[in-house]
Amino acid sequence: MKRPRLLAAVLAVPLFGAVSAVAVPAASAQPALSGPATEFTVLAKDVQSIGSAQQAIKAAGGTVLETNTAVGLIRASAPATGFTERVATNRAVFGAAKAQVIGSVPKNGKKTKGDAGVEKEGRGGASKKAAANKAVGMDPLDDQLWGLKSVRSDLSRTKQPGSKQVKVGVIDTGIDGTHPDIAPNFDEADSRNFTRDIPTDVNGVEVDGPCEFRGCVDPANHDDGGHGTHVAGTIAAAANGFGVSGVAPNVTLVNIRAGQDSGYFFLQPTVDALTYAGDAGIDVVNMSFYTDPWLYNCTANPADSPAEQAEQRTIIEATQRALNYAHRKGVTMLVALGNQHTDLGKPLPDTTSPDYPANTTHPRTVDNASCLNLPVEGNHTIGVSSFGPSQKKADYSNYGLEQISVSGPGGYFRDYFGTPWYRTVQNEILSTYPKNVGVAEGNIDADGNITEAGLAAGVQKATAADGRVGYYQWLQGTSMATPHATGVAALIVSQYGKKSHGEFGLDPDKVQRVLEGTAAKIACPVPRTVDYLNEGRPAEFTATCEGDPSFNGFYGHGAVDAYSAVTHGSQYLK
Numbered sequence: 001m002k003r004p005r006l007l008a009a010v011l012a013v014p015l016f017g018a019v020s021a022v023a024v025p026a027a028s029a030q031p032a033l034s035g036p037a038t039e040f041t042v043l044a045k046d047v048q049s050i051g052s053a054q055q056a057i058k059a060a061g062g063t064v065l066e067t068n069t070a071v072g073l074i075r076a077s078a079p080a081t082g083f084t085e086r087v088a089t090n091r092a093v094f095g096a097a098k099a100q101v102i103g104s105v106p107k108n109g110k111k112t113k114g115d116a117g118v119e120k121e122g123r124g125g126a127s128k129k130a131a132a133n134k135a136v137g138m139d140p141l142d143d144q145l146w147g148l149k150s151v152r153s154d155l156s157r158t159k160q161p162g163s164k165q166v167k168v169g170v171i172d173t174g175i176d177g178t179h180p181d182i183a184p185n186f187d188e189a190d191s192r193n194f195t196r197d198i199p200t201d202v203n204g205v206e207v208d209g210p211c212e213f214r215g216c217v218d219p220a221n222h223d224d225g226g227h228g229t230h231v232a233g234t235i236a237a238a239a240n241g242f243g244v245s246g247v248a249p250n251v252t253l254v255n256i257r258a259g260q261d262s263g264y265f266f267l268q269p270t271v272d273a274l275t276y277a278g279d280a281g282i283d284v285v286n287m288s289f290y291t292d293p294w295l296y297n298c299t300a301n302p303a304d305s306p307a308e309q310a311e312q313r314t315i316i317e318a319t320q321r322a323l324n325y326a327h328r329k330g331v332t333m334l335v336a337l338g339n340q341h342t343d344l345g346k347p348l349p350d351t352t353s354p355d356y357p358a359n360t361t362h363p364r365t366v367d368n369a370s371c372l373n374l375p376v377e378g379n380h381t382i383g384v385s386s387f388g389p390s391q392k393k394a395d396y397s398n399y400g401l402e403q404i405s406v407s408g409p410g411g412y413f414r415d416y417f418g419t420p421w422y423r424t425v426q427n428e429i430l431s432t433y434p435k436n437v438g439v440a441e442g443n444i445d446a447d448g449n450i451t452e453a454g455l456a457a458g459v460q461k462a463t464a465a466d467g468r469v470g471y472y473q474w475l476q477g478t479s480m481a482t483p484h485a486t487g488v489a490a491l492i493v494s495q496y497g498k499k500s501h502g503e504f505g506l507d508p509d510k511v512q513r514v515l516e517g518t519a520a521k522i523a524c525p526v527p528r529t530v531d532y533l534n535e536g537r538p539a540e541f542t543a544t545c546e547g548d549p550s551f552n553g554f555y556g557h558g559a560v561d562a563y564s565a566v567t568h569g570s571q572y573l574k
Helices: 047-059 083-087 140-144 146-150 227-236 267-279 306-328 435-440 452-456 478-496 508-517 562-572
Strands: 034-044 063-068 073-081 093-098 101-104 167-170 252-257 264-266 284-287 332-336 381-387 406-409 429-433 460-463 469-475 498-500 503-505
Touching: 034 047, 034 083, 034 306, 047 063, 047 073, 047 083, 047 093, 063 267, 073 083, 073 267, 073 306, 083 093, 093 306, 140 460, 146 406, 146 478, 167 227, 167 478, 227 252, 227 429, 227 469, 227 478, 252 267, 264 267, 267 306, 284 478, 306 332, 332 478, 332 508, 381 478, 406 478, 429 435, 435 469, 478 508, 478 562, 508 562
Parallel strands: 167 252, 167 284, 284 332, 332 381, 381 406
Antiparallel strands: 034 073, 034 093, 063 073, 101 264, 429 469, 460 469, 498 503
């Protein structure tokens, strides 16, 4: 995450293209419709205008396919050319866009936007019934989880390991619900997949690759990216005497999938995921992704065309509506701050947008007042920065007084320069790894053995006495810091939540107050300006920490602290 961010979100192949929201043309300039059937997202002016917007779609030559009535986002089919110009003339329509990517997380360690080259930098180098909240212990691999100890989950679980009635939604690439560390806490009934696999785009370029399941829709307990399963394990891997355990090892995990196998997040699935979280009684969501094709969505950047400006205004409005809706429904939203090593309150020129379609990038100056890095700069989000095992701000992590809330252990491969620990995967975060992804990445062979490449990357395997097998991988990024904070938030709801109107939960603003109030204060380093030149980073990574120990741009209100949250959090609820 006041993007929850970081880091970190169209369906049919002909639909994978640039957003084409446009300025309203004169009625006499209505273009002819042409081209193949294409899917669009149309945003109604407001929820009261949904019916009129649906009629406008039909009048413009389109067909309504699906409507999200919570925010007024309508999925429609129409000829590829001319539809957006036609429908945008109607006053009931805020904007219209071709189905288009609005966010991503890394895939297979390849460079994809802000998380790119970060989360696997070390690779190749060295509704249920409430259960009694019984104290739980640690698992065999937990001694490698420095992040778990950093947030003091080893202590907090002796008092509050989490309640099964607390539901944590992971809006990501999916969750491997069959993983032995995930299965005990996984709620398949409430899980949803709002995506459909896209084998290739209109130019024949591979997006998700071949569909693994009939209908090109993955089951709700499946993850072909690995990112979502890693996040889920950090939040709530079960303390079951096997593998690893999570920060809140007794809470319930719900897969609310909005990300493609390839890591892209599209507008309709992302909005649907957020509104579903509100409707399904989800208490906390983790959003380790961030929006694109624009690194910053600007309302009227002079370097952008009128159509590009309208496109970004539509993305901003639809995202804000979804965030507002989830918040009203009681959802606490944790968002990764991002991996662009940037002060979000003082954005640098944007040279990477739009990053889709290919070869459309153009440089532009970013006005902080009218440009938003979404979702972390969206409403009601809790932004999380990342530090390494030495507690040094990770070189890649975004920062700044404007958007940060708290910080968490996200891994820092290059931590401890000048020591044997420098550039070791143990500086990163170990968590759950789907076998199918490990096989696809060449780290696990068909027989389930870790390959030489997997061993070099630090991939691990655990086998239980009954034959169950789990795999684990190291990653780093604000995507890894955020689930530590999400786990603490889930413990806060578990400890202080109450039943109201038949539903158990805690107001998200109260959750945020406890999370921030009980965070461990960390002062700015001395000197305040930190460079990473010794670690091999260029001068653009140099960062200056502003603020004081109570709140600063590197650590926010401090490092999330599970034990303090469940033992001293009540004072922040008064």
